[in-house]
Amino acid sequence: MLYKIINNEWLQWKRDSRMKWLLLFLLLISMLALWHQLSFQSNLATIRLNAQESSRKEWLAQELKHPHMAAHFGNYAYKKPSMLHCFDPGLSIYTGTSVYMEPHRQNDFLFSKSQESDTGMRFGWLSPALICQLILPLLIILFSFNAINGEKNIGTLALLLSQGASYRQILFAKTIAVFLLFEIFFTGYLFLIAASAHQFIYAAADTPAIFYVWLTYSLYFFCWSLLGVFVSSKINNVGSSMALLLLIWMCTNVIIPRVSANLAENMYPVISNYQFKKEISEAVSKGLDGHNSSDKRAMKIEKEMLAKYKVDSVQQLPFNFEGFIMQQSEDYTSKVYDHYFGAVFQSLKNQKKVQAWSAVFSPFIAIRNVSMAGCNASLESEIDFQLQAENYRRGFVQNMNNDMKDKSAYGTFETYRVDKNKYAEIKDLQVDSRPLAWEIPSVLIETIWLLVWATGLLLLMLWSRKKKL
Amino acid sequence: MKNNTNFTDKPTGLLKTQYWLFTKQKSNFILLLVFLLAGFYGLYQGYTFKQKQTSTINTFRSDKIKNLTELIKGFDADTSKPAGKAAYEKVSGLLSSNWNTILPAYKMPNSTAIFAIGQGDVFPYYYTIKLESFFMQLFKQGEISNPLRSLSGHFDTSFWIIFLLPLLIIVLCFNTLAAELDNGNWRLINSQGITAKTWLDTKYLLIAISIEILLTAICLTGILINYFHFNQLPSTTDFLFFIGANLYFVFWLTILYFINSLGKNTSYNALCSGMVWTMLCIVLPTLTTMVIEKTIAVDNTKISRMSRRPQGSKFEDTTFGIKIIQQYVVSRPQYKNNILSPSNPAFSFAVYNTFHELMDDSNTVTVNIYFTAIERRQQYTNLSTLINPAAALDGNFDRLAENDAVGNHQFIWQTKAFHKALHEAYFPALFFDGQLTKKRYADFPVFTTQNYSAISTTFFLNFLLLAAISWLLYFIGSRNLEKL
Numbered sequence: 045m046l047y048k049i050i051n052n053e054w055l056q057w058k059r060d061s062r063m064k065w066l067l068l069f070l071l072l073i074s075m076l077a078l079w080h081q082l083s084f085q086s087n088l089a090t091i092r093l094n095a096q097e098s099s100r101k102e103w104l105a106q107e108l109k110h111p112h113m114a115a116h117f118g119n120y121a122y123k124k125p126s127m128l129h130c131f132d133p134g135l136s137i138y139t140g141t142s143v144y145m146e147p148h149r150q151n152d153f154l155f156s157k158s159q160e161s162d163t164g165m166r167f168g169w170l171s172p173a174l175i176c177q178l179i180l181p182l183l184i185i186l187f188s189f190n191a192i193n194g195e196k197n198i199g200t201l202a203l204l205l206s207q208g209a210s211y212r213q214i215l216f217a218k219t220i221a222v223f224l225l226f227e228i229f230f231t232g233y234l235f236l237i238a239a240s241a242h243q244f245i246y247a248a249a250d251t252p253a254i255f256y257v258w259l260t261y262s263l264y265f266f267c268w269s270l271l272g273v274f275v276s277s278k279i280n281n282v283g284s285s286m287a288l289l290l291l292i293w294m295c296t297n298v299i300i301p302r303v304s305a306n307l308a309e310n311m312y313p314v315i316s317n318y319q320f321k322k323e324i325s326e327a328v329s330k331g332l333d334g335h336n337s338s339d340k341r342a343m344k345i346e347k348e349m350l351a352k353y354k355v356d357s358v359q360q361l362p363f364n365f366e367g368f369i370m371q372q373s374e375d376y377t378s379k380v381y382d383h384y385f386g387a388v389f390q391s392l393k394n395q396k397k398v399q400a401w402s403a404v405f406s407p408f409i410a411i412r413n414v415s416m417a418g419c420n421a422s423l424e425s426e427i428d429f430q431l432q433a434e435n436y437r438r439g440f441v442q443n444m445n446n447d448m449k450d451k452s453a454y455g456t457f458e459t460y461r462v463d464k465n466k467y468a469e470i471k472d473l474q475v476d477s478r479p480l481a482w483e484i485p486s487v488l489i490e491t492i493w494l495l496v497w498a499t500g501l502l503l504l505m506l507w508s509r510k511k512k513l
Numbered sequence: 514m515k516n517n518t519n520f521t522d523k524p525t526g527l528l529k530t531q532y533w534l535f536t537k538q539k540s541n542f543i544l545l546l547v548f549l550l551a552g553f554y555g556l557y558q559g560y561t562f563k564q565k566q567t568s569t570i571n572t573f574r575s576d577k578i579k580n581l582t583e584l585i586k587g588f589d590a591d592t593s594k595p596a597g598k599a600a601y602e603k604v605s606g607l608l609s610s611n612w613n614t615i616l617p618a619y620k621m622p623n624s625t626a627i628f629a630i631g632q633g634d635v636f637p638y639y640y641t642i643k644l645e646s647f648f649m650q651l652f653k654q655g656e657i658s659n660p661l662r663s664l665s666g667h668f669d670t671s672f673w674i675i676f677l678l679p680l681l682i683i684v685l686c687f688n689t690l691a692a693e694l695d696n697g698n699w700r701l702i703n704s705q706g707i708t709a710k711t712w713l714d715t716k717y718l719l720i721a722i723s724i725e726i727l728l729t730a731i732c733l734t735g736i737l738i739n740y741f742h743f744n745q746l747p748s749t750t751d752f753l754f755f756i757g758a759n760l761y762f763v764f765w766l767t768i769l770y771f772i773n774s775l776g777k778n779t780s781y782n783a784l785c786s787g788m789v790w791t792m793l794c795i796v797l798p799t800l801t802t803m804v805i806e807k808t809i810a811v812d813n814t815k816i817s818r819m820s821r822r823p824q825g826s827k828f829e830d831t832t833f834g835i836k837i838i839q840q841y842v843v844s845r846p847q848y849k850n851n852i853l854s855p856s857n858p859a860f861s862f863a864v865y866n867t868f869h870e871l872m873d874d875s876n877t878v879t880v881n882i883y884f885t886a887i888e889r890r891q892q893y894t895n896l897s898t899l900i901n902p903a904a905a906l907d908g909n910f911d912r913l914a915e916n917d918a919v920g921n922h923q924f925i926w927q928t929k930a931f932h933k934a935l936h937e938a939y940f941p942a943l944f945f946d947g948q949l950t951k952k953r954y955a956d957f958p959v960f961t962t963q964n965y966s967a968i969s970t971t972f973f974l975n976f977l978l979l980a981a982i983s984w985l986l987y988f989i990g991s992r993n994l995e996k997l
Contacts, residue, residue: 167798283779305665
């Protein structure tokens with residue numbers, strides 16, 4: 045019986061020209077989104093590869109100079125797109141794309157995509173994820189708003205019941221009919237994206253992530269299918285059920301995400317860059333606790349070294365004390381940066397937590413965050429990239445300082461030059477992509493809410509059956 | 514409650530009837546109240562954002578001015594004492610002065626910024642300015658981004674107008690005629706001599722008045738906050754914002770008027786209104802942005818590497834140094850007769866600084882191309898009213914608030930001019946005096962934000978097109994209703 049109802053539902057849609065137009069619209073806009081993302085990401089990959097290569101050439105072509113001065117010439121790190129960025133670029137378009145890495149300071153990530161776009165981007169960035177998160181639920185609504193009340197109004201519901209179908213069977217058959225239609229589309233679409241991304245941006249296939257994205261989106265579409273059929277079973281007037289569903293969609297997908305983001309920021313504000321830099325500068329010069337100034341630190345280290353090596357002056361030390369103190373200063377500065385950047389990251393993580401909890405009112409927030417995590421474009425991945433870049437910076441500066449410490453003599457800052465192979469020794473930053481298992485814990489709350497939404501709606505539908513029959 | 518109005522006493526009588534029908538439903542009041550509160554919440558977000566920017570700028574500016582004042586005090590220091598001597602050398606020495614002179618440049622939010630945050634959160638609004646290469650400094654400085662907020666967008670007054678007011682209009686008007694047709698009341702109303710056009714005209718007039726009250730309340734509150742809290746008088750841009758908002762809600766009223774004029778049922782109207790909202794507020798803006806980005810390419814590869822500090826042994830080469838200074842004085846003839854000799858202690862520093870300035874001159878072209886491409890993207894959006902009215906108006910709102918890329922670039926060019934003014938005050942010391950004097954410091958520029966006039970033909974064109982579409986929809990709608 046279930047199969048017959050589903051088949052009948054599909055047959056009706058097949059005969060309805062409006063439905064065909066809607067599906068054609070979906071197909072068209074989905075392909076546009078895919079083409080746009082593929083072209084954008086492949087272009088991005090080429091640009092960043094070229095930028096990284098020319099930066100590398102500049103680094104290698106610099107003349108032989110003092111290692112610390114060479115370190116000051118600096119290096120660049122450019123973010124490279126991953127395969128599933130073609131599906132969901134997530135936060136990657138709102139964060140900086142490159143960073144300049146030099147001694148003594150951790151620079152900001154600059155040149156975000158949003159700085160180079162028009163204000164139209166505030167309305168959304170056309171990507172397959174936007175289609176699946178925003179447009180697909182809307183189409184599910186259009187296919188399901190009259191699923192039950194429509195049958196009631198024309199009297200065919202009674203006919204169906206009289207043929208032996210239970211009310212619950214009808215509800216679930218209608219839900220499955222609409223869900224399957226979009227699930228088939230989504231499955232094909234996702235595989236097309238993965239295959240195209242593999243072909244055009246030469247990104248490695250991440251099968252577990254693809255499966256995870258498929259599973260969570262399926263759950264999301266199931267929620268909307270349940271909601272559409274449930275509302276249509278509760279409201280007799282077709283117009284009212286349509287209006288209510290549209291209102292729910294607008295609230296959950298447009299209004300609540302903004303309200304929650306603003307609320308989160310009001311609760312956990314991010315410090316201004318000026319205040320941030322000021323505090324760092326003070327902590328570097330006066331000490332993290334305000335009692336350990338840079339002069340005191342240097343004197344203390346000098347005393348310790350002289351005592352350790354049992355010598356009277358720094359010139360007698362078995363290494364260049366200038367290089368040693370330079371690295372000590374770097375280590376201290378790094379400690380300060382860790383402290384203050386940690387606070388900024390914590391604010392952002394807290395904001396994300398507030399948004400995650402607001403997914404109780406909006407499955408859109410849940411799927412958005414889960415999708416970003418699955419596609420390696422979440423807050424955690426962005427922070428991780430920044431941390432990897434920062435670790436690279438520290439390693440690279442330390443390498444240059446160690447050259448100064450171990451190979452040059454005290455007081456030869458003006459005359460010492462690095463070995464000609466030194467520059468080639470410093471490799472470019474290789475960003476490690478995190479596996480899915482690393483990302484999942486960060487979206488645990490959202491995944492739970494998505495399950496709660498699905499289970500809740502399922503239970504509501506069961507309850508609805510008991511009330512009706 | 515009883516309505517004593519004579520139905521045939523048109524249109525005032527009918528307007529009273531519509532008012533009576535409207536007030537009969539308590540849910541309408543709740544809806545209006547909720548929307549008003551949402552409007553105030555949007556205004557509060559705008560206020561919070563503006564307040565954060567203003568207080569950051571004030572602290573930043575006062576800190577930098579205080580530091581400079583402290584530095585200048587070195588001229589009055591007792592040079593017989595080591596501390597006094599050090600302070601004097603710090604302020605008068607060319608190198609130390611260069612190192613310690615850090616001037617503030619900032620973009621104070623204008624009055625309309627309280628209504629439209631726009632891209633204000635993605636662009637820096639203050640820069641520290643030193644003597645060295647402007648672009649080298651510029652492309653190292655940015656505000657700490659909050660990608661989570663950028664992803665969701667702001668709930669500001671602009672959002673309230675662009676996204677939420679249409680929703681209110683849809684909820685209040687989507688079935689004005691269809692409801693009467695569906696429940697069979699229309700025959701009764703029509704038998705009183707009321708035409709569908711009069712019925713809709715009066716209902717829409719009533720809704721327009723209600724929305725006008727909400728909009729005026731929000732805009733007036735914003736203006737009062739600007740006046741009392743930020744000491745800003747109402748400006749032309751505020752007025753234009755208000756006019757734009759009015760045109761936009763009238764545009765949406767005419768859309769709903771048109772949909773109702775088709776004489777279809779409630780279900781059709783709901784579907785149609787929802788689809789139009791989705792198309793205008795989500796699909797068309799994203800599609801337009803996509804097309805614009807495809808049309809105008811932007812590449813930051815060259816720009817992104819301008820942070821690298823030029824260095825190398827060439828700076829120790831006197832022939833190279835003389836060549837650089839000679840190249841420099843071609844465009845700055847005031848120093849033509851005073852080319853420093855390599856034996857001058859200021860020589861190497863002059864080479865360093867002039868090299869930076871020449872580098873800026875050549876980089877200006879590259880940066881300008883980069884900025885122009887981004888600005889063209891914005892301009893296309895702002896002019897896309899015919900196919901993309903919501904995003905076009907939103908772009909124009911952000912333009913009025915100077916919270917778009919154009920506003921940021923204008924601020925950058927203003928800062929560059931400020932950097933140049935600093936050079937003009939400092940370079941005479943470098944070329945002529947060999948050290949800094951108190952008078953030279955007095956010549957150092959002080960940054961003041963210039964709010965550029967945002968009133969452009971683009972804006973008026975946007976208004977005009979919005980009004981034209983509204984008129985066309987109303988006209989066609991009226992004709993449809995006459996046939997009904």
